[in-house]
Amino acid sequence: MDIRQRLGRNLRRLRTERGWSQEEFADRAGIHRTYVSDIERGARNPTITVVEKLATPLGTTVSALLS
Amino acid sequence: MDIRQRLGRNLRRLRTERGWSQEEFADRAGIHRTYVSDIERGARNPTITVVEKLATPLGTTVSALLS
DNA sequence: CTGTGACTTTTAGTCCGTC
DNA sequence: AGACGGACTAAAAGTCACA
Numbered sequence: 001m002d003i004r005q006r007l008g009r010n011l012r013r014l015r016t017e018r019g020w021s022q023e024e025f026a027d028r029a030g031i032h033r034t035y036v037s038d039i040e041r042g043a044r045n046p047t048i049t050v051v052e053k054l055a056t057p058l059g060t061t062v063s064a065l066l067s
Numbered sequence: 068m069d070i071r072q073r074l075g076r077n078l079r080r081l082r083t084e085r086g087w088s089q090e091e092f093a094d095r096a097g098i099h100r101t102y103v104s105d106i107e108r109g110a111r112n113p114t115i116t117v118v119e120k121l122a123t124p125l126g127t128t129v130s131a132l133l134s
Numbered sequence: 135c136t137g138t139g140a141c142t143t144t145t146a147g148t149c150c151g152t153c
Numbered sequence: 154a155g156a157c158g159g160a161c162t163a164a165a166a167g168t169c170a171c172a
Contacts, residue, residue: 063130
């Protein structure tokens, strides 16, 4: 499966597990809410620094998000 | 340590372990020679699809490169 | 063989909305 | 609550000449 889709699925799963909306999570991660939506749908190709920003508020690792 | 520097160090280590020059590796990865140089020095912030291109010829994973 | 500055094209990433 | 579009700015992708 495409790495962007793997990231999207992992992100959505971990975010919803925490009961956060996309907007609430975006604020915690310091990125824009529409960008979170795009990433979860596998429609974007983020940089490694963005993936790190996603991992931090989730308390997970970059590797876990991309696996 | 910065994720870009971790990627750079891991990439350089794995590449040299295989006895490849930057140029030879770049050809295998389908990436430009100077771009590989930049990544190894932590001077770039690549996207996840680029990291995937790096991992493939090394026979390793994106996670390993970013860890 | 590798580093680096300069460069153009492409896309990452933001912000405004509407459905 | 989230999908999605348009327009925009910042930065990545990708290449080259030369040290």
